[in-house]
Amino acid sequence: KLQQCVWWCGCVCVTCVYAFVCAYLLICTYICVCNSRKDVITVTPWLAPVVWEGTFHTTLIDAIYKMQNITVATTVFALGKYVQFLKDFLESAEKHYMQGYRVHYYIFTDQPEAVPTVTLGASRSLTTLKIPSSNRWQEITLRRMERLEKLIETQLSNEVDYIFSLDVDTKFYGHWGVETLGDIVAVIHPGYYSTPRDDFPYERRSESQAYIPYGKGDFYYGGAVIGGRVEKVHKLAKTCRMQLDVDKANSIEAAWQEESHLNKYFLYNKPTKILSPEYLWQDTKYITPDIKIIRFSQVIKNYAKVRPNP
Amino acid sequence: MPSNKYLFLVLLAGALMVWVIYLGYASHMFRNMQLGKQMLTHARNCNTPLYTPSLLNGRKDVVTVTPWLAPIVWEGTFDMNILDAIYKPQNITVANTVFAVGKYVQFLKDYLESAEQYFMLGYRVHYYIFTDQPEAVPTVTLGADRRITTLKIPGSDRWQEITLRRMEMIENLIETQLVSEADYIFCLDVDTKFYGHWGAESLSRLVAAVHFGFYSASREHFTYERRPESQAYIPYGEGDYYYGGAMIGGLVREVYKVTKTCHLWLDMDKANSIEAVWQEESHLNKYFLYNKPTKLLSPEYLWHGPYAGNEVKIIRFTQVWKDASKVRPN
Numbered sequence: 264k265l266q267q268c269v270w271w272c273g274c275v276c277v278t279c280v281y282a283f284v285c286a287y288l289l290i291c292t293y294i295c296v297c298n299s300r301k302d303v304i305t306v307t308p309w310l311a312p313v314v315w316e317g318t319f320h321t322t323l324i325d326a327i328y329k330m331q332n333i334t335v336a337t338t339v340f341a342l343g344k345y346v347q348f349l350k351d352f353l354e355s356a357e358k359h360y361m362q363g364y365r366v367h368y369y370i371f372t373d374q375p376e377a378v379p380t381v382t383l384g385a386s387r388s389l390t391t392l393k394i395p396s397s398n399r400w401q402e403i404t405l406r407r408m409e410r411l412e413k414l415i416e417t418q419l420s421n422e423v424d425y426i427f428s429l430d431v432d433t434k435f436y437g438h439w440g441v442e443t444l445g446d447i448v449a450v451i452h453p454g455y456y457s458t459p460r461d462d463f464p465y466e467r468r469s470e471s472q473a474y475i476p477y478g479k480g481d482f483y484y485g486g487a488v489i490g491g492r493v494e495k496v497h498k499l500a501k502t503c504r505m506q507l508d509v510d511k512a513n514s515i516e517a518a519w520q521e522e523s524h525l526n527k528y529f530l531y532n533k534p535t536k537i538l539s540p541e542y543l544w545q546d547t548k549y550i551t552p553d554i555k556i557i558r559f560s561q562v563i564k565n566y567a568k569v570r571p572n573p
Numbered sequence: 574m575p576s577n578k579y580l581f582l583v584l585l586a587g588a589l590m591v592w593v594i595y596l597g598y599a600s601h602m603f604r605n606m607q608l609g610k611q612m613l614t615h616a617r618n619c620n621t622p623l624y625t626p627s628l629l630n631g632r633k634d635v636v637t638v639t640p641w642l643a644p645i646v647w648e649g650t651f652d653m654n655i656l657d658a659i660y661k662p663q664n665i666t667v668a669n670t671v672f673a674v675g676k677y678v679q680f681l682k683d684y685l686e687s688a689e690q691y692f693m694l695g696y697r698v699h700y701y702i703f704t705d706q707p708e709a710v711p712t713v714t715l716g717a718d719r720r721i722t723t724l725k726i727p728g729s730d731r732w733q734e735i736t737l738r739r740m741e742m743i744e745n746l747i748e749t750q751l752v753s754e755a756d757y758i759f760c761l762d763v764d765t766k767f768y769g770h771w772g773a774e775s776l777s778r779l780v781a782a783v784h785f786g787f788y789s790a791s792r793e794h795f796t797y798e799r800r801p802e803s804q805a806y807i808p809y810g811e812g813d814y815y816y817g818g819a820m821i822g823g824l825v826r827e828v829y830k831v832t833k834t835c836h837l838w839l840d841m842d843k844a845n846s847i848e849a850v851w852q853e854e855s856h857l858n859k860y861f862l863y864n865k866p867t868k869l870l871s872p873e874y875l876w877h878g879p880y881a882g883n884e885v886k887i888i889r890f891t892q893v894w895k896d897a898s899k900v901r902p903n
Contacts, residue, residue, distance in 0.1 A: 308652035
């Protein structure tokens, strides 16, 4: 009988110990698990946050910005056959982009009549700006900085707090809100976010103003998204435009046009916030496990059909 | 038969032990300790010139950004060279305020000497020492471009009184002097010592430090003021972090707002004969709940005692041991 007692006591003890340790480990995990991503880096070496799904609470951030009654300008360039992308861009923006905030679209186009009529939400407006076309797509993309600079100078400084300059051959697929706002905001190019820095397609010829030598550089930023406070983006656009002019005078065109100059700018003027590749994807790309949501992506297009020149 | 039962018991115990060990190994806790060791190596590499920023490699054992996207500063997350390249050209002045009243003057020597070794080296620093015994302020050799101003204030026979008046004093100092003299300000406790680098990575518009005692606790355990009668009241279910009162930092004009608001709330509480559970720290936590800091310092920047935690790889600033009965007036 004594032995049976010991046997039962032993069983109970072991079960208790087991239950206690399990509970401790689970609770410890629960307390230590924080509301964030542990598979990616969420801050740069200069302590700018990198915005990934899971790193922010929309409610908290909305609470900060809704009080400030902000206006966000959004510029796109739709020249030649690129006007075909406007409808999807605008309609998807109306579903996902800066919902609940005052947004003013500025559409630069050579065919104002081709701008589609899209139902805009409350506090959202659209202005079409006619600009001349070109028969070289590189020319079109190179002049964007100048147009952005002039737009800010002439129209935006008083009316607008933040500005985003976006490519038009894109579409919004998911939430893009005020978590993206900052003094100067850049996006990581989806094609290079896990490649080593010497493989970045920086401009490598020292004759160009966009030159970045091997061994230097932080990230490869995509030219399809530039954002930030209006005065900071103005400085960026002005500097890039000046560097583009110098290159033109020296008859050199950077490897990826303004994107190369943008990367040079961001190397010496660190962005204060970086958007993960969720904010600039490519429809042709296979989705890797660290990308939990695609918010904004470049659509599949046939280059031969949309570009005025190869 | 007894022996079979014992054998069965032993086997059962063995199997359970194996299961428990597996659980433990698989759990976050142990994985983080392993990761932590790797990350320390990574951290040491962070400040070498060849360090490459990456989106996938780096410190992943801790949370490095708050839910409102303010960075949380941990060793291994920042590169001093890049940060100095951003801040040094701005020719900034950093004010450092400290209160040494009554027997607390004994802490000044260690505080100042260690600050001269670790705090904002290479930048212009101006210490402001609030004390009731200016003659007791020790003479400490200061580095280039660093100076001390001693400000005489009345003492008190209640330590709570001393800590409660700090907000008002700092508010006045900023109004009268700092607004034209300094860019950033750090308000620190004096019963402390620097043990490691504290530099430009700590600069931002509004900076708070996560209290060492609560950095892995859930919000129900935070010692917020829970009585609705107090201005510092934070109800259960609310709150982001528990911030330490021993560190407030940021741009002078932002810290001015903090001190002014907290001073107002402290006065209101006093008029209603209520003192918040942790005095100004309670009010500070209330302020930071509704005015989110733009940067958080990890407990590396506000530690207690000589033993580091798993995630805390380096102690930069810690409260020194003191016999409370010997230093406090009450």
